[in-house]
Amino acid sequence: MNLELQGITKRFGSLVANDHIDLSIAPGTIHALLGENGAGKSTLMNILYGLLQPDEGKILVDGQPITVQSPKDALAAGIGMVHQHFMLVPVFTVAENVALGHEETKPLGWLDRRRMRAKVRQLSEQYGLRVDPDALTEDLPVGVQQRVEILKALVRDAQVLILDEPTAVLTPGETEDLFRIMRELRAGGKGVVFISHKLKEVQAIADTVTILRRGQVVGERPPSTSEDELAALMVGRNVQLRVSKTAATPGRVVLDVSDLKVATTQVLVPGEEAALAVNGLTFRVRAGEILGIAGVQGNGQTELCEALMGLLPVTEGGIHLNDRDITGASPRDRLRAGVGYIPEDRQQDGLVSSFAVAENIVLDTYDRAPYASGVALKLGAIRQTATERLAEYDIRAQSIDTPVGTLSGGNQQKVILAREVGRDLTLLLASQPTRGLDVGSIEFVHRRIIEERDRGVAVVLVSSELDEIYALSDRIAIMYEGRFTGFRPPDVPVEELGLLMAGIDGSATPEVPEAPGIREADEAVEAAEDPGAGGAAGVEGAARASEAGGREADGADRAGGATSEGPGTEAK
């Protein structure tokens, strides 16, 4: 069965999730759909599976246009899907889950369990799935549950199988197993759509690779294409947004992270050790500098931020803030210590969407003066602050009583900024701070972040947008599979960055866990008797050093490399 998508367009409000996408899936091939989170891969596949309706475009099966208004239509047309979150009833047996909606029955609707089981066994053997039809689904490891999902599609005689980020939940061993099954499916003449953002996997298994970025197809390549080319296509190198900023003047070390390890939030198999999402990071961030952490989404950035904020437990290693050990401190302690946090998912983690703008603005300080006395809230003070912030941050809301959930994404982000940046900070963690925002809001957010830096706040910026990394960072760390593959100055060529993001250390340049030449400043601080004078000298030294680093990255790199320690140097 030849499946073709023509000019598929899907809009959500002003956001174009899919922009005239053409795609053709031939039988007996594995077609990879590569793109970052939010590139529109899942939207496209949900359209194909009938979970969403396209605004424009057609779906053709063997040249004949079909309408897919529900999963039922898709299944009837021979399209099956393995969802990222499995659509399995946990308390059912494998055979029951596979048969659901497509039951084998005797007269009067009586279930024919024997035939249901036999069918599972037969397909399981044919494609090497190794699934026991009588096992209770919730007792199965994730990898096996995924195979049950595949069986569900096969039992309905699906000719095209969509696998939505199938490896995201798998251990490396399970991934190998899945690839073996995918090859068997291909050999059986099925068309397989493999959605992923992992370059290596795509190269290992796909026959064709289509790259999506911001809802558009930006290219179709053979899997032999180099990783850096794929990475560059995926992340893009559009016109850079320019925010004017002066050179950084880094001061004393604010954040000192040593050999940090954080386990993933997903426990894959009960009883099994969780994998490490952050696997030995060592870095320092100084007052008045922005450390940009670049990388393809899903390489441990989220876990890093949450561990820094105290939302995830640290498995190993330490976090020091202004020489104070905060490794085990609660999020509230960290807030009090002057850490600001702009979370990646603003609706989920950043705001209480049913609360008013004013309430969201004081969400972290509501229990202290001037907003509270004893157990009572001082509503007047809260309203006054909220009104001021509304004007200061140009938040377009009807009033401070408007529920924050009704605001646009840009205004929601400004509410978070107003809260986090509105108090005196020593460290700002900004994770994907401009995701999904319009150009105007992006500029606003960028400007505020730079203002904070200039005020002497240490900033950690995590972004998968290279434009943003280039626009803001004073130093760039590149993260790949829980480790830093390198530190680079902000004028590093995009090709080199792409290689590092793909986990390839193309150049032999040594790593720079410190800002170039900062050691001098450190020594100046230590040498000085009077801390005040020393601090001033340090800042001067740092300024000089960072200028030097900017002009002659090579020399500075060598200087930094000579003094650096830690696992960064071992990264490949």
Added chain:
Amino acid sequence: MTTLAVAGRSSLSIGRRWVAPAAFLLLALIDIFFFAHYAHKGDATLAFSQPFAKVTVPNLALPGRATAYVMGGLSVVLAAARALELGKVARRASIGLVLFFFVIALLCWAYAGSSNTFNVINQFQGTLADSIPLILGALAGCLCERAGVINIAIEGQLLIGAFAGAIFASAFGTLWLGIIAGSAAGGLVSLLLGVFAIAYLVDQVILGVVLNVFVSGLTGYLYDKLLVPYANTLNSPSTYLPIKIPLLGDIPIIGPVFFDSTLFLYITYILVAAVQIGLFKTAWGLRVRAVGEHPQAADTVGISVKLTRYRNVILAGLIAGIGGAFLTIGSVGSFGKDMSSGRGYIALAAVIFGRWTPLGSVGAALLFGFAFELQSILSTINVPIGSYFLLMVPYVATIIAVAGLVGQVRAPAADGQPYVKA
């Protein structure tokens, strides 16, 4: 994390391990120090046949005090045994036995030295009759909750079924019309539940309570305005008479209990079997359970979640309505205000205690029915305990039984959650 979870579970089970033996011991102590100690001298007589039965079974005379002591002693032994590791079957059997001993000890105390005899057949007949509305209500609960809709409105469905059953049977003089009308009225209340819960996503617990209050108010008003002034035409239905099933009905003990009753009991048998088999042996049931556990999974394989839920909710109302009709035309005849008196809520408890399975809920409903009947029989023989207290004791025993029997209760995962397509 995993070790934590394991540790948490094992400490919980250590706590649980001592609940059952302690409860057993408590019942044993009541057997010995209350029932046996305060029993009058003389025998307690249990009768196993009804007057004029074709085949009679001789009465059983138990020495009251001695029997109660024996019962208490056996319970102590069981409590000790329970403290050891027992298999699943042995655990369940031990709970049944302890409760059985408790009831025997109670009867010995109540009837020792008395000229009254305790008629076991009457007790069981009454148990089944009392259980009919509970069982049908519980079936309604199972049908709804298995599809993911919480049905608190069982009470209202029973009440309106009783009301409609009485009026229609009385006005038209046809009993079967009463059953149909009661059933239809229950279905209508269910339809309201369905529309608001499924289409308008109203909180189902609140909705159910509101519907109960609504039905109570509506039937109460109509009772005052219609049934009282026109009582002769509208509120004096005849009632169903027992039908004895040939042969089966003549078996000693079993016959009179199970096969000599009104049409309602036979309908209940059929419905219990139909719902149990339907839910667990048919394609329909598989789909219903999928909708209640993981509606999205059902949706993605082409099963309409809303349609399934509507169908089940309405079906549930039709069944509960029959249970309501029993209260009037199967039992006392005329309708009285709020005559369902909490049976709907007890049916709901039976659903949960029965782990959302029809057979389990029937078991729980029978336990409750047994308690009702025992209380009503004991209250007629001047037992020196307040009747409310008597009413309470079996419930306490039931709760203990359930705490030991049911173990981890797990509701359908999507129970009470409205389904909105992504």
